[in-house]
Amino acid sequence: MEGIILIGGGGHCKSVIDVIRKEGKFEILGIVDSNLPVGQLVLDVKVLGKDSDLSELSKKCKNFHITVGQIQSNIVRKKIANELMALGAELPNIISPSAIVSSYSKLGQGITVMHQATIQADAMIGDFCIINDHALIEHEVHIGKFSHIATGAIVNGNVEIGENVFIGSGAVIVQGSKIPDGTFIKANQLVK
Incomplete structure (x- = not known):
């Protein structure tokens, strides 16, 4: 090992x-x-x-x-x-065995996918993102580098999330939304 x-x-x-x-x-x-x-x-x-x-x-x-x-x-x-x-370090992804990550998704490097998170088909997760416990990343979602999807957040299909974005616990991002770089979304917020 x-x-x-x-x-x-x-x-x-x-x-x-x-x-x-x-x-x-x-x-x-x-x-x-x-x-x-x-x-x-x-x-x-x-x-x-x-x-x-x-x-x-x-x-x-x-x-x-x-x-x-x-x-x-x-x-x-x-x-x-x-x-x-x-420094030329290797930066592997750490993915919980209880997470569901589609074989049709694409993940960068240095990503953390926590327990019972779901990443669906054709999703793209940028380098150094955190996908926290119970977060749902639906089909065709693109998430930029250094973004954090907090516990229980729901990101519906065809959403584009920029870099350096924080989406709080329990937030819901409506299908087709575009979230600009550097956005901070509070817990339980609905974003259209």
Whole structure:
């Protein structure tokens, strides 16, 4: 089993640890987080270092996954992604075995698909997106890079979502809608 290092040790990281273990493709070697002391445990995974240690860690492990969450901003996620790409790191998708991902969908890199999320046929998910628990991405939906579809959100067919978009928990995006880059949609909001 290949090793993987997670970047970010907060709540989203804890959820991703669970998905990685259930997926069974990677052994988690540790976490990088500049706000946590080296050696601290996040669940049962040790903090290996800070963001400034990424270059050295990339010489020992090729696989990384960004586990910094995103609500108000994804500036930190983008900075880390750019640094990892510059280091030539592998950025695999982490997909829960309880998620349903159509073999006719297209996924970029560094994507997280959480428990019981659904991605239907001909959907396209951009790099570094988070598709959270119970989110529904219907047919022919296009989601731009660094967007986050929160828990229980419903994105109906033929929707175009730009980059850096946050769609809150329980929000419903009506079929054929176009969501511009950088949009923040509150929880339970209906968007036409």
